[in-house]
Amino acid sequence: SSKWDIREKVWDHLESTGLAEFPRPAHRRLPNFKGSSIQELDVFIRAREVKVDPDKPLEGVRLAALQARKTLLVPTPRLRTGLFNRIVPPPGATKEILRICATSQGVKDCSVPVGLDGRARVDLVVVGSVAVSEKGWRIGKGEGYADMEYAMMVSMGAVQEDTPVVTIVHDCQVVDIEEELLDDHDLTVDYILTPTRVIKTNCKRPKPRGIIWHKVSYEMLGKIPILKTLRHREKQMGKDVTLQDEHPHLANTTRAAALNKEMAENTQPQAAAGSAQMGQHHVESDPLNPRLEGSGTITTVYVGNIPPSLRVSELKCALREFHVTPFRLNWQGAQHRAFLDYKDQVTAERAVSSLKGLSLGGNALRVELAKSQRNKG
Numbered sequence: 001s002s003k004w005d006i007r008e009k010v011w012d013h014l015e016s017t018g019l020a021e022f023p024r025p026a027h028r029r030l031p032n033f034k035g036s037s038i039q040e041l042d043v044f045i046r047a048r049e050v051k052v053d054p055d056k057p058l059e060g061v062r063l064a065a066l067q068a069r070k071t072l073l074v075p076t077p078r079l080r081t082g083l084f085n086r087i088v089p090p091p092g093a094t095k096e097i098l099r100i101c102a103t104s105q106g107v108k109d110c111s112v113p114v115g116l117d118g119r120a121r122v123d124l125v126v127v128g129s130v131a132v133s134e135k136g137w138r139i140g141k142g143e144g145y146a147d148m149e150y151a152m153m154v155s156m157g158a159v160q161e162d163t164p165v166v167t168i169v170h171d172c173q174v175v176d177i178e179e180e181l182l183d184d185h186d187l188t189v190d191y192i193l194t195p196t197r198v199i200k201t202n203c204k205r206p207k208p209r210g211i212i213w214h215k216v217s218y219e220m221l222g223k224i225p226i227l228k229t230l231r232h233r234e235k236q237m238g239k240d241v242t243l244q245d246e247h248p249h250l251a252n253t254t255r256a257a258a259l260n261k262e263m264a265e266n267t268q269p270q271a272a273a274g275s276a277q278m279g280q281h282h283v284e285s286d287p288l289n290p291r292l293e294g295s296g297t298i299t300t301v302y303v304g305n306i307p308p309s310l311r312v313s314e315l316k317c318a319l320r321e322f323h324v325t326p327f328r329l330n331w332q333g334a335q336h337r338a339f340l341d342y343k344d345q346v347t348a349e350r351a352v353s354s355l356k357g358l359s360l361g362g363n364a365l366r367v368e369l370a371k372s373q374r375n376k377g
Contacts, residue, residue: 030128032057035195047123062102085111120158129167133177136203151208166191225357299348300370301340307361324351
């Protein structure tokens with residue numbers, strides 16, 4: 001059986017037997033059901049900081065964590081705006097208010113974001129599953145977010161090799177899974193909690209040791225902005241961050257040299273053309289770039305929220321990394337902003353998409369098309 005065959009069998013059984021709770025149908029979801037409690041599990045009792053997925057079946061776990069006054073971290077849905085939110089109930093919250101805080105709406109209303117520098121130290125990871133084996137081999141709903149979240153937590157130092165992972169499922173979701181179906185990015189679990197038993201898996205298969213970049217596509221990088229920041233950091237540390245879409249035989253040094261050459265050709269100092277440079281405000285351009293001949297308009301991208309400590313060379317490095325080198329860069333560091341000029345709107349929009357959500361120097365950059373687009377010259 002494939003992973004998808006196993007998912008379909010579990011979903012069909014939960015629906016046909018009436019075991020599935022709201023939301024229905026169970027298909028393409030982490031199934032919801034009644035009867036499981038985590039309060040008496042030793043690893044939960046000892047944990048001070050708990051990461052729990054945002055799905056409906058884990059609402060009871062989030063409530064239990066809040067009632068036990070633990071620090072509760074919930075991943076942002078589909079990782080669109082970051083990695084974690086920390087749930088912060090209002091002072092003197094009653095059980096009913098905590099119950100609201102544990103819902104998906106409560107996660108939105110009663111939380112603060114935790115960035116990559118938030119120094120999270122997770123003692124327990126709780127994930128949902130569609131199916132799981134007694135050996136600890138897990139199958140999710142097929143989107144890969146739980147696996148990616150764990151890999152990102154490893155990269156930011158939020159979990160260690162011995163951080164326990166718990167999944168909560170109905171008894172019928174505990175099935176045989178062939179090890180051949182597992183990949184090296186798949187998250188395994190240490191405990192399985194069902195309505196009738198606690199299974200300690202003693203799983204020996206290693207968990208992901210970080211993000212496996214050669215399995216990350218440009219499309220995924222665009223959907224999960226925080227991945228861009230992590231990739232930039234790991235590249236600065238000298239790690240291989242070659243993506244799935246990139247030619248695996250092309251060495252990083254060769255590619256970096258080619259991109260450096262392109263930037264040098266495209267961003268000659270305007271001082272060479274007779275312009276003055278004042279303070280931190282300067283323009284780098286090549287007004288004689290032959291690629292601009294016949295171009296009717298310039299499309300400008302605004303980059304804001306630039307930290308005071310950031311250097312123009314660091315921004316250039318990011319532009320090269322994401323293959324969005326402009327033909328002219330207007331750096332206004334004192335005003336915490338820069339303007340990037342592109343020869344067509346398609347390239348400018350690709351730059352906005354690539355850079356949106358990127359964090360440099362501790363600040364998440366604000367990236368958008370500039371309000372006024374200038375004619376060439």
